[in-house]
Amino acid sequence: MSIQPAVRAAVDDDWPRIWPIFDAVVREGQTYAYPLDLTMESAKPWWMSEPPAETVVLEEGGVLLGTAKMGPNRPGRGAHIGTASFMVSPTARGRGVGRRLGEHMVAWHREHDFTGIQFNAVVETNTAAVRLWQDLGFEIIGTVPGAFDSPTHGRVGLHVMFLPLPG
Amino acid sequence: MSIQPAVRAAVDDDWPRIWPIFDAVVREGQTYAYPLDLTMESAKPWWMSEPPAETVVLEEGGVLLGTAKMGPNRPGRGAHIGTASFMVSPTARGRGVGRRLGEHMVAWHREHDFTGIQFNAVVETNTAAVRLWQDLGFEIIGTVPGAFDSPTHGRVGLHVMFLPLPG
Numbered sequence: 001m002s003i004q005p006a007v008r009a010a011v012d013d014d015w016p017r018i019w020p021i022f023d024a025v026v027r028e029g030q031t032y033a034y035p036l037d038l039t040m041e042s043a044k045p046w047w048m049s050e051p052p053a054e055t056v057v058l059e060e061g062g063v064l065l066g067t068a069k070m071g072p073n074r075p076g077r078g079a080h081i082g083t084a085s086f087m088v089s090p091t092a093r094g095r096g097v098g099r100r101l102g103e104h105m106v107a108w109h110r111e112h113d114f115t116g117i118q119f120n121a122v123v124e125t126n127t128a129a130v131r132l133w134q135d136l137g138f139e140i141i142g143t144v145p146g147a148f149d150s151p152t153h154g155r156v157g158l159h160v161m162f163l164p165l166p167g
Numbered sequence: 168m169s170i171q172p173a174v175r176a177a178v179d180d181d182w183p184r185i186w187p188i189f190d191a192v193v194r195e196g197q198t199y200a201y202p203l204d205l206t207m208e209s210a211k212p213w214w215m216s217e218p219p220a221e222t223v224v225l226e227e228g229g230v231l232l233g234t235a236k237m238g239p240n241r242p243g244r245g246a247h248i249g250t251a252s253f254m255v256s257p258t259a260r261g262r263g264v265g266r267r268l269g270e271h272m273v274a275w276h277r278e279h280d281f282t283g284i285q286f287n288a289v290v291e292t293n294t295a296a297v298r299l300w301q302d303l304g305f306e307i308i309g310t311v312p313g314a315f316d317s318p319t320h321g322r323v324g325l326h327v328m329f330l331p332l333p334g
Contacts, residue, residue, distance in 0.1 A: 026243075029244060032243075032244070033241035033242060033243045033244045033245030033246070034242060034243050035242040035243050036242075036243045036244075073314075074200035074288065074314075075200060075201060075202040075203075076193075076199075076200045076201050076202050076203045077196060077199070077200045077203075077315055077316040077317070078200030078288065078314055078315055078316070078325070079200070080316060080322075081311070081313075081314045115313060115322070116311075116312075116313065116314065118311055118314065120287065121241065121245065140309075141308075141309035141310065141311055141327070142307075142308035142309020142310075142327055143308065143309075144248070144283075144285055144308055144327065144329050145283070145329070145331065146248075146282060146283065146331075147240075147241075147245055147248045147283070147285065148244055148245055149244040149245070149247060150244070155247075155282070158245070160308070160309055160311065160327050162311050162312070164312065164313075
């Protein structure tokens with residue numbers, strides 16, 4: 001039985017190793033509506049979070065397998081609902097990295113007394129992600145038609161997904 | 168027949184007169200999940216937009232009746248869908264100010280070749296707004312349950328609403 005590496009909070013020094021994953025995922029263009037002209041410097045505030053939000057990494061033998069960020073979806077009167085984003089290294093797909101990060105993310109929200117988790121924009125053609133979130137209990141609240149410009153599928157829908165976290 | 172004042176782009180000097188409306192609406196707490204500790208200075212970037220987004224005002228006889236901001240809902244692969252927010256002065260309600268701003272906002276998105284307009288968080292108990300947007304053709308895509316903490320209604324849902332703009 002192998003000892004599984006733990007998901008841990010990202011520190012500032014992790015960013016140079018997170019950036020290649022971020023860059024590869026955004027360039028691939030299948031999953032995120034981030035600005036398309038980000039550099040290692042300008043991308044940092046899009047991913048590295050300040051409290052009460054948190055960015056985490058999953059690392060194995062010195063290699064970064066994936067990263068996630070999580071925190072309140074809105075300030076003020078919406079701050080009791082969380083949200084999160086995930087990126088798995090293209091070289092580490094199919095190994096359950098997304099699920100490990102997802103399970104950590106749900107536990108994080110429970111620990112911090114959020115009453116639910118909302119994903120604002122899950123690309124409908126990213127079926128592996130949609131199935132994973134459904135496996136974790138998320139439901140599709142609705143789909144905004146044609147809201148994502150996929151390089152391979154054209155204009156596709158963005159799901160709003162939600163997981164209630166009863167207190 | 169009275170000459171109706173036009174909706175116009177807000178300039179920097181408008182902010183000191185927009186701020187009291189922003190402050191009153193946020194304090195009332197029925198419609199927006201903005202931070203609850205904003206000042207005139209810190210609130211400004213939450214409302215005064217930079218291109219390609221735009222903030223507008225509706226003014227009559229030197230009195231600001233309402234304001235709206237509009238622009239891309241997401242960057243990059245989501246930038247073809249717009250979004251907008253609206254605030255009507257508490258002293259100018261029931262006079263069609265929201266509708267005037269809303270009609271301007273739809274025309275603005277058409278002019279700028281957006282293919283749809285998404286509202287991310289319409290408070291379900293704000294029935295006047297929900298009906299107005301439905302009147303303008305918006306549909307409720309889905310409702311995130313309990314996502315808004317209303318001071319009078321408790322935890323209520325946030326509608327995601329959408330208006331397609333066929334080219």
